Amino acid sequence: MSTSPEPIGVIGTGYVGLVTAAGFAALGSDVWCVDIDAAKVQRLRRGEVPIYEPGLEEMLRDNAQRLHFSTEIGDALEHARLLFVAVGTPPTYSGDADLSAVHAVVDAIPAAHDRALVMKSTVPCGTGSSLQRVFGENGKQGLGYVSCPEFLKEGSAVHDFMHPDRVVVGDDGGWAGDAVVELYGPLGAPLVRTDVASAEMVKLASNAFLATKISFINEIANVCEETGADVVEVARGMGLDDRIGAKFLQAGIGFGGSCFPKDVDALKQLAGNSGYHFQLLTAVIEVNDLQKRRVIGKLQRHLGGLAGRRVALLGLAFKPNTDDMREASSLVLSARLQADGARVAVYDPVAEEQARALVSGVAFAASPLEALDGADAAVLVTEWQELVELDWNAVAAAMSGNLVVDGRNALDPEAVRAAGLIYEGIGRR
Numbered sequence: 001m002s003t004s005p006e007p008i009g010v011i012g013t014g015y016v017g018l019v020t021a022a023g024f025a026a027l028g029s030d031v032w033c034v035d036i037d038a039a040k041v042q043r044l045r046r047g048e049v050p051i052y053e054p055g056l057e058e059m060l061r062d063n064a065q066r067l068h069f070s071t072e073i074g075d076a077l078e079h080a081r082l083l084f085v086a087v088g089t090p091p092t093y094s095g096d097a098d099l100s101a102v103h104a105v106v107d108a109i110p111a112a113h114d115r116a117l118v119m120k121s122t123v124p125c126g127t128g129s130s131l132q133r134v135f136g137e138n139g140k141q142g143l144g145y146v147s148c149p150e151f152l153k154e155g156s157a158v159h160d161f162m163h164p165d166r167v168v169v170g171d172d173g174g175w176a177g178d179a180v181v182e183l184y185g186p187l188g189a190p191l192v193r194t195d196v197a198s199a200e201m202v203k204l205a206s207n208a209f210l211a212t213k214i215s216f217i218n219e220i221a222n223v224c225e226e227t228g229a230d231v232v233e234v235a236r237g238m239g240l241d242d243r244i245g246a247k248f249l250q251a252g253i254g255f256g257g258s259c260f261p262k263d264v265d266a267l268k269q270l271a272g273n274s275g276y277h278f279q280l281l282t283a284v285i286e287v288n289d290l291q292k293r294r295v296i297g298k299l300q301r302h303l304g305g306l307a308g309r310r311v312a313l314l315g316l317a318f319k320p321n322t323d324d325m326r327e328a329s330s331l332v333l334s335a336r337l338q339a340d341g342a343r344v345a346v347y348d349p350v351a352e353e354q355a356r357a358l359v360s361g362v363a364f365a366a367s368p369l370e371a372l373d374g375a376d377a378a379v380l381v382t383e384w385q386e387l388v389e390l391d392w393n394a395v396a397a398a399m400s401g402n403l404v405v406d407g408r409n410a411l412d413p414e415a416v417r418a419a420g421l422i423y424e425g426i427g428r429r
């Protein structure tokens, strides 16, 4: 007879915490979730899902009897010895990670020999060892510590939890690391069991590498524009080399989101604080900042100035299939366009509520065609399927101008041109 996997606590029920909780509940654990956001906890208790993440609602519903939500950490402490920490680690003004939420969790956990923190939040390399020192200074040396960085992608987070490319467990070889490995066992993913510092660095280095790949292909796109090559063809030719791989070679208006910008910056600062100047990452960040603004240059070139022009931004979320607006390219674009005097209409299938808190001065439209009504130019900002598959004849009829800037190289240029529109991609002929 097989026994159920052990119960766990999950502290922080955002994109990572909620998916982790639902995933382990689906694997059979009782999961005790804790969040300081009382309104969020109330919603979760009512069966509402506070974020948009495909498949998450069903997963939470199917495993509701094993999921418990509270604002009190005591409930998790009572039932679980492994406490997965998934609180936010946003950037500070200095670019370092803000670990105040992590410290608040550490402070709330009493001394115990049979409990451990499992760090899912992305933290700078060295955090585990400094937290263990804090445990020691506060008489909590018996607490275990495991670094178990998270690699899920918003938009496919449920799938990514169930089918991880790898599971990384960094610890000192004690019971807690073994228990975490056992919990992930049913997923059958390759395991990297290592020390805490190396596990922390795997996460930061992975995000920095992916961001580098994006900035690299964006620079290639910019050179393509000068030389007559087409970056889509170039990326296809490069990506078939399995040393390179096809993923993250799509040129566009740069990366955003809650992870890449802050994690790349945090690694750069971490290196700097340790006495090393990480030159490459400095360039990756700068290329990304400039890439968002290149769209403005394209619009100016075609429209001959932006004052009084009407521009429709199609998509607001930092990528499709999420409502996450953190560091979205649309934030820079809408502000920059308005600064140059343009009138901006925007549409996003799910991120409008989040965007309203961050974007001012724009007209929110209920449909793509409403945003495009009377527009001089359209910019595809987020490649939602609904936007990629727009009826371009209807678009052309709605617009007063004829310029379509494909900020994600996701549209079919021929289909756009066939409707009598001008197609302008990123690095495309």
Ligand SMILES: NC(=O)c1ccc[n+]([C@@H]2O[C@H](COP(=O)([O-])OP(=O)(O)OC[C@H]3O[C@@H](n4cnc5c(N)ncnc54)[C@H](O)[C@@H]3O)[C@@H](O)[C@H]2O)c1
Pocket (backbone or CB within 6 Å): 011, 012, 013, 014, 015, 016, 017, 034, 035, 036, 037, 040, 086, 087, 088, 089, 101, 102, 104, 105, 120, 121, 122, 123, 150, 151, 152, 153, 154, 258, 259
């Ligand atoms: N979002 C992603 O795609 C992703 C992927 C991998 C790793 N990460 C990392 O995971 C961590 C969490 O990211 P997220 O996107 O889920 O963040 P989030 O902002 O969506 O969620 C964080 C949650 O923690 C709660 N919280 C804050 N302080 C708390 C405390 N003291 N006690 C209990 N709850 C508290 C907040 O109320 C919020 O609900 C970050 O370190 C992030 O870098 C995120």
